[in-house]
Amino acid sequence: MLPAHLQVLAHVPREVQLDVGAPATQRTLLDALEAAYPVLRGTIRTHDQQRRPFVRFFANEEDLSHEPPDAPLPDNVASGVEPFFVVGAMAGG
């Protein structure tokens, strides 16, 4: 699931489906996303692969933002049952 600004930038709907392969981690998921939509490079994580401060990752109603990027994703996310949310943090009042 992508936030509104990135849907517009990549010309995609809110939900995009990706074939991540194994292992399914934050890093391989985002690698697959950026390979499919190169305009998103630098917008979710920097070119040094650091998560941007105002971007969060949620799945299974949990905040996975601070999980190591090479940690396995939850099985139901890796299998495509549950979505992985890329969220623009609420900010600005």
Place this chain on the structure above:
Amino acid sequence: MTGVRVLVGTRKGAFVLTSDGTRRAWDVNGPLFGGWEIYHVAGSPADPDRLYASQSTSWHGQVMQRSDDGGETWQTVGNEFRYEGVPGTHQWYDGSPHPWEFARVWHLEPSTSDPDVVYAGVEDAALFRTSDGGDTWQELPGLRESGTGPDWQPGAGGMCLHTIVVDPRDQERMFVAISAAGVFRSEDGARSWKPTNRGLHSEGIPDPDAEVGHCVHRIAMHPARPDVLFMQKHWDVMRSDDGGDSWQEISGDLPTDFGFVIDVHAHEPDTIYVVPIESDSLHYPPEGKLRVYRSRIGGNDWEPLTNGLPQANCYVNVLRDAMAVDSLDPCGLYFGTTGGQVYGSADAGDNWTSIVRDLPAVLSVEVQTLP
């Protein structure tokens, strides 16, 4: 028939305003890149259909856009701005060392001869260049490494390189301005730089006459007279007649010499324009009257231009990149406000009309004179 295309960057998208040579009726196209901050949109003098836009948000960083058809369609291009080598530190607001960090592109300066070549001024202050239409960007590190970089300190808006002026006689000779470091000049195609701030006096810094540290808001040059530069500093309107080697104050009878924009008439190198703003704490015009001031003798003697501009209850600001001139005859002027108005004059500032009134806060205004 000739026409003009005004390129407007705002806090929430870009807008393209077009008119024929009469500049009476306008078409408004936008918002483009809605919701994103558009610090600058600039057209190539070598190919008017080639446009570049700097698009960013605090959430998703920097995106660069290019159009090859005058703004009808756009494609994203490269957005990787990597400092050369180990960039080291500049001063933070409290005087402590702070690592150089890329934040955004403030200003784009396309080459006059090659549509694929563009200079980009960025925050934290550095100069980048593309020679492949924006696909890749390389830093020209001579500026940042010119010796005074560790002493540079951000202004309230960030430590931004916001102005790039290239000498039309000699593309190797160029000027940049940085807030809050000052003006720098290169004579060798941006390989080496020297500060050119002698004559600037700023009460807000420890040494008011320091070599660097001045909060220069904007500089402007007339292409027919590239040794003459005009400057709107944080306070003071300044002029140099020797390519920046020395500066003299020309604020003269302005109601206040604080402001952001300064520009030069397209056909009269001694006719210059500023928009006085009350003060650095009150970022709005004196007396609630939005007035452009024009000097026809290169400074000191100024006349207010008010016809068509609000003369009561106006408390907007005009930011540093938000004024431009076209090259038609009579010369056209355009400026945008933080209240979302874009004003235009088709007679060198004597009379003004609002082209649009309710855009998001305007960050930048450029104009292309079309064949």
